[in-house]
Amino acid sequence: xxxxxNYLKNKKNIFFSENKDIQTHREKxxxxxxxxxxxxxxxxxxKNINLKxxxxxxxxxxxxxxxxxINNNQDNSYSIVSVNGQCSxxxxxxxxxxxxxxxxxxxxxxxxTIEHNDHFVNLNSLFLNCGFKxxxxxxxxxxxxxxxxxxxxDLTIFQKNNYICEEGSSLNLIEEYENxxxxxxxxxxxxxxxxxxxxxxxxxxxxxxxxNLIITSHSSCKKDSTFNQKVYNFSEGYVRNFxxxxxxxxxSEADLQGIFFLKDNNISNNKTFVKHLAEDCKSxxxxxxxxxxxxxxxxxxxxxxxxxxxxTEGYQLSKGILLSDNAxxxxxxxxxxxxxxxxxxxxxxxxxxxxxxxxxxxSRGMSKIAATKILISSFINEELSSIDNEQMxxxxxxxxxxxxxxxx
Amino acid sequence: MFLxxxxxSVKIENKNILKSLxxxxxxxxxxxxxxxxxxxxxTLANVLAGKxxxxxxxxxxxxxxxxxxxxxxxxxAQEGLFLAFQYPVEIPGVNITPFLHSAINSxxxxxxxxxxxxxxxxxxxxxxxxDLGINIDxxxxxxxxxxxxxxxxxxxxxxxxxxxPDLAILDETDSGLDIDALKIVTDGVNKLxxxxxxxxxxxxxxxxxxxxxxxxxxxxVNGSIVKSGGSExxxxxxxxxxxxxx
Numbered sequence: 001x002x003x004x005x006n007y008l009k010n011k012k013n014i015f016f017s018e019n020k021d022i023q024t025h026r027e028k029x030x031x032x033x034x035x036x037x038x039x040x041x042x043x044x045x046x047k048n049i050n051l052k053x054x055x056x057x058x059x060x061x062x063x064x065x066x067x068x069x070i071n072n073n074q075d076n077s078y079s080i081v082s083v084n085g086q087c088s089x090x091x092x093x094x095x096x097x098x099x100x101x102x103x104x105x106x107x108x109x110x111x112x113t114i115e116h117n118d119h120f121v122n123l124n125s126l127f128l129n130c131g132f133k134x135x136x137x138x139x140x141x142x143x144x145x146x147x148x149x150x151x152x153x154d155l156t157i158f159q160k161n162n163y164i165c166e167e168g169s170s171l172n173l174i175e176e177y178e179n180x181x182x183x184x185x186x187x188x189x190x191x192x193x194x195x196x197x198x199x200x201x202x203x204x205x206x207x208x209x210x211x212n213l214i215i216t217s218h219s220s221c222k223k224d225s226t227f228n229q230k231v232y233n234f235s236e237g238y239v240r241n242f243x244x245x246x247x248x249x250x251x252s253e254a255d256l257q258g259i260f261f262l263k264d265n266n267i268s269n270n271k272t273f274v275k276h277l278a279e280d281c282k283s284x285x286x287x288x289x290x291x292x293x294x295x296x297x298x299x300x301x302x303x304x305x306x307x308x309x310x311x312t313e314g315y316q317l318s319k320g321i322l323l324s325d326n327a328x329x330x331x332x333x334x335x336x337x338x339x340x341x342x343x344x345x346x347x348x349x350x351x352x353x354x355x356x357x358x359x360x361x362x363s364r365g366m367s368k369i370a371a372t373k374i375l376i377s378s379f380i381n382e383e384l385s386s387i388d389n390e391q392m393x394x395x396x397x398x399x400x401x402x403x404x405x406x407x408x
Numbered sequence: 409m410f411l412x413x414x415x416x417s418v419k420i421e422n423k424n425i426l427k428s429l430x431x432x433x434x435x436x437x438x439x440x441x442x443x444x445x446x447x448x449x450x451t452l453a454n455v456l457a458g459k460x461x462x463x464x465x466x467x468x469x470x471x472x473x474x475x476x477x478x479x480x481x482x483x484x485a486q487e488g489l490f491l492a493f494q495y496p497v498e499i500p501g502v503n504i505t506p507f508l509h510s511a512i513n514s515x516x517x518x519x520x521x522x523x524x525x526x527x528x529x530x531x532x533x534x535x536x537x538x539d540l541g542i543n544i545d546x547x548x549x550x551x552x553x554x555x556x557x558x559x560x561x562x563x564x565x566x567x568x569x570x571x572x573p574d575l576a577i578l579d580e581t582d583s584g585l586d587i588d589a590l591k592i593v594t595d596g597v598n599k600l601x602x603x604x605x606x607x608x609x610x611x612x613x614x615x616x617x618x619x620x621x622x623x624x625x626x627x628x629v630n631g632s633i634v635k636s637g638g639s640e641x642x643x644x645x646x647x648x649x650x651x652x653x654x
Contacts, residue, residue, distance in 0.1 A: 354497075356497050357497050357499050359457075359459055359460075359481065359497075360493065360496070360497040360499065360551075361499070361502075361507070362458075362480075362481035362482045362485070363457050363458070363481055363482075363484075363485055363490075363491050363493075364485055364507070364508075364511040364567065364571065365482050365485040365486045365511045365512075365514040365515050365518075365571070366482060366507075366510060366511060366514060367482050367514070368480075368481075368482070370510070374502055374507070375499070375502070377501070378499060378500060378501025378502045378550070379501065380501075381500075381501030381502075382501065
């Protein structure tokens with residue numbers, strides 16, 4: 001079924017479909033899909049993807065019977081189970097969680113700041129069927145863990161979440177995507193960091209082979225705010241991680257990091273994009289990948305430095321280890337600099353595991369497989385040792401051990 | 409015979425490096441191989457350790473009654489063969505202490521010996537490091553990462569003293585060492601020498617042999633051993649160079 005028919009058939013289940021302005025906007029989006037030939041050669045972000053799965057899909061969404069659970073634990077921490085992208089409303093003096101409602105179209109319908117040629121974001125706008133808003137109130141320091149559960153097979157989740165960190169607030173956010181069913185999640189996180197706020201965003205992705213996850217985030221940072229994001233992708237199914245950040249006011253920072261562990265025929269597409277719009281801001285984009293068997297990955301990193309963004313520091317790094325001759329990793333760093341007083345760099349290193357290092361370790365009595373595993377662990381040691389959350393560190397270590405157990 | 413190399417011919421990328429090389433080493437002996445650049449000394453060391461880049465054209469190597477070609481790299485190490493690298497590899501993120509602990513236990517496992525526990529290993533490592541003038545803080549670092557040339561060589565000897573090999577091959581261990589570091593490193597080697605183990609020392613210069621006294625000196629030119637004898641050969645090379653052997 002094509003996009004238009006799909007939309008028309010299911011529009012009663014999709015948010016804001018009665019709103020005229022949004023109708024007009026969505027018709028434009030449908031036209032884009034109708035007219036675009038999805039030329040992979042001229043749109044690198046579509047590389048390796050079987051688009052048919054995402055364009056010609058069967059729409060299915062179930063409002064969950066079980067409601068989500070929000071626990072307010074001690075030490076300012078909250079645990080949330082989001083079911084099919086839905087979350088109950090909750091409010092106390094530190095945070096406010098609001099389920100998406102039809103009257104919230106102003107908050108949830110606009111994607112002005114996000115690239116128009118991103119088909120997956122456009123699909124999210126078109127078929128939006130769930131999501132929530134979380135506000136961290138002024139000067140509070142909060143921890144939230146969100147477990148995203150999908151209840152049934154063949155669901156198509158189009159979820160949009162808004163996060164607002166008010167002035168002086170700090171949020172440690174752990175998001176887990178661990179689904180074993182045959183569904184597709186298209187999640188868009190829009191994150192607003194007000195003056196002097198901080199968000200540490202951890203994403204753990206560990207879905208089964210038939211689960212597709214498309215996750216996009218757009219963060220905007222006001223004065224003295226910091227956005228740190230760390231993505232750990234252990235999924236056996238397709239994952240797209242596209243994360244955009246705008247440094248809007250002075251002395252704001254964005255650190256976008258990711259590690260992916262691929263095997264079999266799995267594919268992962270990754271992109272980070274930082275726009276420096278003000279003076280004295282810093283950004284860092286680092287993605288590392290380990291690819292085995294016939295797996296494929298792409299990583300596009302972009303730093304855009306506006307003319308006004310003097311004294312910018314912007315760094316990019318991409319590294320990959322190919323454990324098999326049939327694995328491939330395409331990496332493309334880009335810098336666009338319109339200011340003249342900046343420090344920017346980019347680097348990309350992809351190759352097989354260092355044979356000299358393997359020989360050295362084996363010459364001390366370590367088996368080839370043990371030497372390979374120790375070198376893989378050392379490749380991401382810096383990222384793993386910098387996790388200051390003990391529980392997170394344990395989770396990641398366990399998943400790493402599971403991945404390494406399949407390395408032959 | 410402890411180590412017997414018979415008619416060994418080896419090539420890499422269509423270039424013959426070792427040509428019918430013969431060498432015998434008995435238990436408790438120290439042998440030195442001297443030779444000009446490109447004569448094949450490091451190739452011999454790498455072939456003995458099992459590096460897989462080389463093609464063995466002919467010959468055989470026996471080590472402690474094993475056909476060395478039947479053993480892979482780690483099995484040779486576990487059997488007691490140790491190569492001190494000319495250029496030790498930097499491995500960021502692999503911590504020295506657990507790496508060496510794992511190395512010693514892989515050897516003990518093969519020898520059907522009980523594995524050494526964390527505490528005993530820490531004590532052993534600390535004492536060996538102290539003998540070699542290695543700062544304890546260095547043991548918290550990654551393998552060879554950010555080490556100076558001298559530190560790398562000292563760390564090779566530390567590994568050797570921990571693994572206590574039957575046959576140690578020192579590939580130009582003296583290169584890049586100042587006189588004080590050379591003394592520390594050679595003292596470490598001399599302390600390890602017993603009647604039950606053997607050393608094969610590869611060097612360009614006689615200087616190293618002033619500190620480690622070899623029982624035999626061999627001159628290697630163009631992939632073969634062209635002369636063997638006592639330490640007088642080293643003095644001869646120091647005086648006249650390798651020209652007369654070529």
